[in-house]
Amino acid sequence: MPTHPMPDLTSPFEALPDVLMRIVSELHDVAYLIERIEPQLLELEGPEVLNAPNAMKVLQGIDLAVQKARGIAEFIDTITADMPSSWTVDIATALNLVKLAEMQKALGGVLRHGHSQPLNKAAGDCDLF
Numbered sequence: 850m851p852t853h854p855m856p857d858l859t860s861p862f863e864a865l866p867d868v869l870m871r872i873v874s875e876l877h878d879v880a881y882l883i884e885r886i887e888p889q890l891l892e893l894e895g896p897e898v899l900n901a902p903n904a905m906k907v908l909q910g911i912d913l914a915v916q917k918a919r920g921i922a923e924f925i926d927t928i929t930a931d932m933p934s935s936w937t938v939d940i941a942t943a944l945n946l947v948k949l950a951e952m953q954k955a956l957g958g959v960l961r962h963g964h965s966q967p968l969n970k971a972a973g974d975c976d977l978f
Contacts, residue, residue: 862937863958869929871956876922878955880915887911 887908891898898904940956947953 861939861941863940864934865936865938866929866932866934867958868938868940868956869925869932871958873922873926873929875952875955876918876925880918880922883911883918884915 890904890908890911894904899908944953944957947956
């Protein structure tokens with residue numbers, strides 16, 4: 850009877866396409882979070898803020914940041930599609946450099962649903978730790 854070697858679950862190496870797709874997910878999350886800033890600014894300052902030239906620059910900067918984050922995500926997604934899953938990478942050192950626990954979990958492969966920032970919290974709510 851042929852035996853198949855068991856995968857080494859303690860190996861620090863992961864398939865590069867899997868890691869890149871987690872980065873894509875995080876970039877989409879970042880774009881979404883940035884995009885949520887614009888309506889909140891308008892709500893705080895009122896519609897007259899659109900008449901201020903500096904405010905318009907800020908709003909355009911927000912739009913540009915969202916477009917760039919989504920563009921980078923789509924770029925990585927596209928090049929990942931043709932990448933062999935046999936390519937592996939050790940992400941341990943890079944993961945140690947990530948300071949946000951939720952992002953570290955997401956990039957490290959812990960399955961997470963939804964966005965890193967809860968949508969049901971009111972402005973001003975915070976988690977103390």
